[in-house]
Amino acid sequence: MPETMSKTPSIESLAADCKAASRELSTLSTETKNRTLRRMADALEANExxxxxxxxxxxxxxxxxxxxxxxxxxxxLNPDRITKMADALRDVASFADPVGEMSGTTQRPSGIEVGKMRIPLGVIGMIYEARPNVTADAAGLCFKAGNAVLLRGGSNAFHSNQAVAAALHEALEAEDVPPAAVTLVPTTDRAAVREMLTLNQHLDLVIPRGGEGLIRFVDETSQIPVIKHYKGVCHLYVDQDADLETAEDLLLDGKVSRPSVCNALETLLVHEDVAKDFLPRAKELLDRKDVELRGDARTQQLLPGVGEATDEDYAAEYLDLTLAARVVGSPDAAMEHITEYGSNHTEVIASDDLPTARRFVRAVDASVVLVNASSRFSDGGELGLGAEIGISTTKLHAYGPMGLEALTTEKFVVYGDGET
Incomplete structure (x- = not known):
């Protein structure tokens, strides 16, 4: 039976403790943070x-x-996924610490010296569904960037999240770091989420991860700034100048390697000049992987028996072995389709024509755009960020997978010699 709010500390008191811990975290040395992160990784494996x-x-x-x-x-979770969670923490420990970094220092005509220092955001509120690995990923990234984190996982992962958080607390206590730096809300009561979203005196940013319904609810309810990522409707556009074997590889990896994730492909766009050649090849490959293909009228002409793709299909994030397809007359038509149905997440072009690829990169509004590379590379780890805390498909204050730097901001620092 889910625990109730009456059996747990108030959400406000947890957030206040988190805020107090964040002040201590903001001054921790890089050496201490890295040593603690490695202890966290070891603790996950020891508590497997x-x-x-x-x-x-x-x-x-x-x-x-x-x-x-x-x-x-x-x-x-399985032993391999726990190992990957631990390795992600070790990766974060190996990355440069952004906190305290100075940039843009200039001497002003008045004599003052002006620069910017990178600083933690403070307390991050994480609200997420189903994925217990987020507990470790979010804790590690926030900690390295000097932030405390208040975690509210989904009820489906309640026991998993508790076990992961307990392992992380072992490491924090061993390093004399306040355990409140990583605080897991110990209830499945949905009222906890509503209360979290009112605590703007304690929380500085909220990052929801989960289905579109959760994210819209958080965005509409929160009194705290929210990082939004509604869904991942990701496209592969196969250009007339594409290497079709490369396009096949991108299609299979993007759709089949893990269809349940947000960087999986959901729609295939094919230039009409190569559609007659490419689409039958693509369907043969997809049939072997039990992928259901739905297409527009031109796709259906080339592939008899394929079901119709509706507007709802083109807007869908299937997260399953279903793929929508459309034949387009030009790169511009492909980009128009992406503008209408895309979700600002990830878009891919297969093309050996550099001007076309460059125009696609410049014109397509997505947080990650790839040329001749799989959509599955749209990931914090693959992009060199270590574990990611989330993906932003809006542009304030971050766009795309968010790593350490996205969990910090800058303040002005001014040095003078008595100037007035």
């Missing part, structure tokens, strides 16, 4: 048995409740 036992409870309950396969895939 307890974490997996807790995860089994969550997965069993999710299956009994009829949770969708895509969400169960995100929920499941």
């Amino acid at each position: 048995e307890a974490i997996l036992a807790a995860n089994d409870k969550d997965v069993s309950a999710a299956r009994e409740d009829g949770l969708a396969d895509a969400l169960i895939d995100r929920l499941v």
